Amino acid sequence: MHFEIMDYELPTNFDVVVVGTGIIESIISAAASRIGKTVLHVDSNNFYGGLSSSFNLESFLKLNIEKRKSICMEHSSLNDTETFFPINNSDFTLDEVTHQWNITNKNKNYSDEENSAQEDIIAKEICAKKWLKDDLLKESRKFNIDLTPKVQYARGDFIELLISSNIARYSEYRSITRVLTWFNNTLEVVPCSRSDIFANNKISIIEKRILMKFFTSLDDNEDLIIKDYASKTYKCFLTDKKLSKNLIHYILYAISNSTDSTLCLEGIGNTKKFLKSLGRFGKTPFLYSMFGSGDLPQEFCRLSAVFGSVFALDQPIHGLILEENSFKSILIGKQKIKAKNFVLGLNLTPDFFLNKVKKKFISRGVFITNKSIMDSDNEPLTLLLYPAENDKNPCTVLELPWLSSCCPKDTYLVHISCNQINNPEDDLKHCVKNLFTLNEDFKAFKPLIFYSSYFSIPTNSDENVNLHDFNNLFICPGPDSELDFVTAVSKAKELFLKMYPDDEFLPRAPDPEEIKWDGDEEPSDIAQ
Amino acid sequence: MIMDDYKFLFKVVLVGNAGVGKTCLVRRFTQGLFPPGQGATIGVDFMIKTVDVGSEKVKLQIWDTAGQERFRSITQSYYRSAHALILVYDISCQPTFDCLPDWLREIEEYASSKVLRVLVGNKIDREDREIPTVVGEEFAERHNMYFLETSAKESDNVERLFMQIAEDLMKQARSRDLPRYDSNTTTIDGKTSTISDFSCCSK
Numbered sequence: 001m002h003f004e005i006m007d008y009e010l011p012t013n014f015d016v017v018v019v020g021t022g023i024i025e026s027i028i029s030a031a032a033s034r035i036g037k038t039v040l041h042v043d044s045n046n047f048y049g050g051l052s053s054s055f056n057l058e059s060f061l062k063l064n065i066e067k068r069k070s071i072c073m074e075h076s077s078l079n080d081t082e083t084f085f086p087i088n089n090s091d092f093t094l095d096e097v098t099h100q101w102n103i104t105n106k107n108k109n110y111s112d113e114e115n116s117a118q119e120d121i122i123a124k125e126i127c128a129k130k131w132l133k134d135d136l137l138k139e140s141r142k143f144n145i146d147l148t149p150k151v152q153y154a155r156g157d158f159i160e161l162l163i164s165s166n167i168a169r170y171s172e173y174r175s176i177t178r179v180l181t182w183f184n185n186t187l188e189v190v191p192c193s194r195s196d197i198f199a200n201n202k203i204s205i206i207e208k209r210i211l212m213k214f215f216t217s218l219d220d221n222e223d224l225i226i227k228d229y230a231s232k233t234y235k236c237f238l239t240d241k242k243l244s245k246n247l248i249h250y251i252l253y254a255i256s257n258s259t260d261s262t263l264c265l266e267g268i269g270n271t272k273k274f275l276k277s278l279g280r281f282g283k284t285p286f287l288y289s290m291f292g293s294g295d296l297p298q299e300f301c302r303l304s305a306v307f308g309s310v311f312a313l314d315q316p317i318h319g320l321i322l323e324e325n326s327f328k329s330i331l332i333g334k335q336k337i338k339a340k341n342f343v344l345g346l347n348l349t350p351d352f353f354l355n356k357v358k359k360k361f362i363s364r365g366v367f368i369t370n371k372s373i374m375d376s377d378n379e380p381l382t383l384l385l386y387p388a389e390n391d392k393n394p395c396t397v398l399e400l401p402w403l404s405s406c407c408p409k410d411t412y413l414v415h416i417s418c419n420q421i422n423n424p425e426d427d428l429k430h431c432v433k434n435l436f437t438l439n440e441d442f443k444a445f446k447p448l449i450f451y452s453s454y455f456s457i458p459t460n461s462d463e464n465v466n467l468h469d470f471n472n473l474f475i476c477p478g479p480d481s482e483l484d485f486v487t488a489v490s491k492a493k494e495l496f497l498k499m500y501p502d503d504e505f506l507p508r509a510p511d512p513e514e515i516k517w518d519g520d521e522e523p524s525d526i527a528q
Numbered sequence: 529m530i531m532d533d534y535k536f537l538f539k540v541v542l543v544g545n546a547g548v549g550k551t552c553l554v555r556r557f558t559q560g561l562f563p564p565g566q567g568a569t570i571g572v573d574f575m576i577k578t579v580d581v582g583s584e585k586v587k588l589q590i591w592d593t594a595g596q597e598r599f600r601s602i603t604q605s606y607y608r609s610a611h612a613l614i615l616v617y618d619i620s621c622q623p624t625f626d627c628l629p630d631w632l633r634e635i636e637e638y639a640s641s642k643v644l645r646v647l648v649g650n651k652i653d654r655e656d657r658e659i660p661t662v663v664g665e666e667f668a669e670r671h672n673m674y675f676l677e678t679s680a681k682e683s684d685n686v687e688r689l690f691m692q693i694a695e696d697l698m699k700q701a702r703s704r705d706l707p708r709y710d711s712n713t714t715t716i717d718g719k720t721s722t723i724s725d726f727s728c729c730s731k
Contacts, residue, residue, distance in 0.1 A: 010599070048603055048604070056637075141637060168715070169573075169715075170605060171605065171608075172609070172713040172714065172715055173713060173714040173715075174713055174714065175714055281714045282714065287714060290608075290713055291604075291605065291608055294604075295603075295604070295605040295608070298603035298604065298605040298606075299603075299605060301596075301603055302573075302594060302596075302603050302605065302606065303573075305594035305595055305596045306570075306571060306572065306573050306594045307570055307571055308570050308595075310595070310598070310599070311595070311596045311598075311599060311601040312598075312599035312601055313599070313600070313601040314600070314601075509571065509573070510571060512572065512573060512574055512575055512576055513576070515571060515572055
């Protein structure tokens with residue numbers, strides 16, 4: 001028997017074809033494969049994750065250039081009873097990625113005669129390592145730059161799913177070291193735990209007692225809260241609780257990640273979610289996956305493959321073929337591949353099924369800097385929840401040290417995100433200005449930006465999808481602006497159960513020790 | 529939870545074209561079986577075997593590609609945290625050897641630069657050899673890799689391959705020259721004991 005070297009032909013009959021490797025598509029792929037369905041999982045990109053992917057620095061810099069051309073399809077292979085729906089291949093719509101370097105390749109010599117010897121010493125102390133553009137490019141593969149960074153609540157639905165499905169074994173996480181907020185024009189540490197609250201010197205002893213009491217009272221009088229505050233804001237509730245201004249700030253903008261208009265019950269829910277996740281793995285409720293958020297969809301793809309799915313990236317995916325009243329096959333290259341169900345990322349959905357609505361985006365900024373936004377003894381992994389300001393939306397700032405395996409030593413990788421109003425640079429500029437400096441003055445207190453990038457992530461939910469009566473097509477929304485994957489998990493589960501209502505969603509995968517092997521071979525066959 | 533009786537745990541991953549015998553090598557080593565039963569590979573993520581190196585117990589966690597190599601679609605995360613990497617080709621099949629530079633590029637991109645790399649020419653039991661031993665040796669030398677020819681079918685050199693890896697990784701571990709995967713990370717296994725710092729919600 002001789003094996004084929006490389007299959008260029010895909011198998012042509014499946015239970016499910018999944019197109020796109022975003023988080024929701026990947027979870028559904030794993031879930032279907034796990035219950036024994038045959039799955040073909042393809043992507044038109046040559047990398048996993050789509051808009052949830054992470055890139056090394058060089059690939060990230062090339063993102064603009066590598067836009068995929070739309071593919072011509074061949075009608076010749078269709079017969080009379082078939083209708084063709086080309087899939088929307090504007091797939092990777094990051095068309096406005098900007099890149100700015102604030103460092104050059106020339107070494108700016110700090111021991112110039114103009115500079116005094118003393119200044120030279122300070123320079124060495126403050127900024128141990130002087131980076132040049134080429135130095136950073138040489139370390140390119142140490143970067144894992146997320147398009148859509150996510151943190152996970154330690155007791156959130158995503159982490160619970162990783163544990164219950166036994167997918168957690170594929171990856172390692174790092175606890176977020178501290179949660180910060182921006183208050184009175186300065187950075188403040190948000191007290192998370194009991195010990196944090198007691199150690200905090202910004203709040204008085206009385207406030208500490210009030211805060212503790214508030215936290216422990218959240219479960220009480222739930223009925224009363226529902227009745228009295230059903231249509232009122234969380235801010236109103238906190239104010240009525242007679243909390244001081246800074247306590248309200250901590251709870252509203254940081255702990256519950258809310259805004260002034262967040263409704264009371266949602267705010268309470270968020271607060272409880274935060275508190276519930278404390279103390280499980282670290283000092284804050286949040287975890288970040290080593291090597292970036294882009295590894296998360298891959299974990300589900302790995303499980304899917306382990307249970308037999310066929311994976312093929314970089315595929316010329318043309319479109320779906322409708323016959324009578326359901327989709328029968330998908331055209332990939334010159335192959336017509338049959339399946340009972342089709343799962344598609346929203347960005348690949350044929351235009352026919354999309355209502356014309358205004359597109360929504362997340363404004364994103366990526367920065368490589370020389371130090372943390374707030375000094376610390378160890379190398380902190382920081383989540384800053386920057387409240388709304390004037391006409392600006394609240395921003396989520398995630399600052400990663402090299403320990404996260406997302407950037408080289410002596411640098412920090414900073415992600416800033418917010419719901420788009422105008423354009424990324426404009427939406428984030430107030431936050432960037434307050435946190436960083438572009439001025440290579442080594443005495444500066446703020447971190448120096450070496451490199452910055454701005455882009456927009458399309459974030460349309462599936463509310464604008466109209467599937468009419470086609471019940472074997474399932475559309476997965478793209479990235480969302482949540483901190484974590486809570487919405488993605490519930491969407492994946494919902495779609496999976498629509499497809500297979502009688503099956504279990506991602507039951508626990510066995511550990512290697514638990515697998516029962518075929519009894520075909522005689523024990524005597526054991527070598528040596 | 530059973531306390532495992534081992535001092536070191538190493539992650540070993542296999543790559544190479546489809547059909548070169550990666551799964552056979554793993555199953556031969558961990559279970560002494562050839563050919564592996566077809567059905568059972570579904571759901572198998574990695575295989576574990578504990579070996580003795582000197583007086584120490586070393587646990588090898590051996591990962592297979594789960595078929596994702598078939599269309600060149602291995603997840604990057606597969607390479608992460610690997611201590612050793614076995615690149616396999618079939619000595620009776622030139623194209624599997626010709627693909628090695630492609631595999632090396634992928635390894636260099638995603639695996640740790642300190643990962644122990646081993647080149648393996650498998651299927652030496654076959655009569656129709658296309659790649660002379662010396663060609664494999666030269667390739668390995670040029671790319672700073674260990675080299676070994678094996679037969680999973682006849683069990684030639686399979687034990688030696690994995691034992692060599694275990695010994696080398698032990699040596700590296702002793703001289704602290706292993707790829708540094710920081711031990712301070714959180715592994716989520718659901719068994720992690722809860723530090724109860726703030727038990728407000730459960731009252």
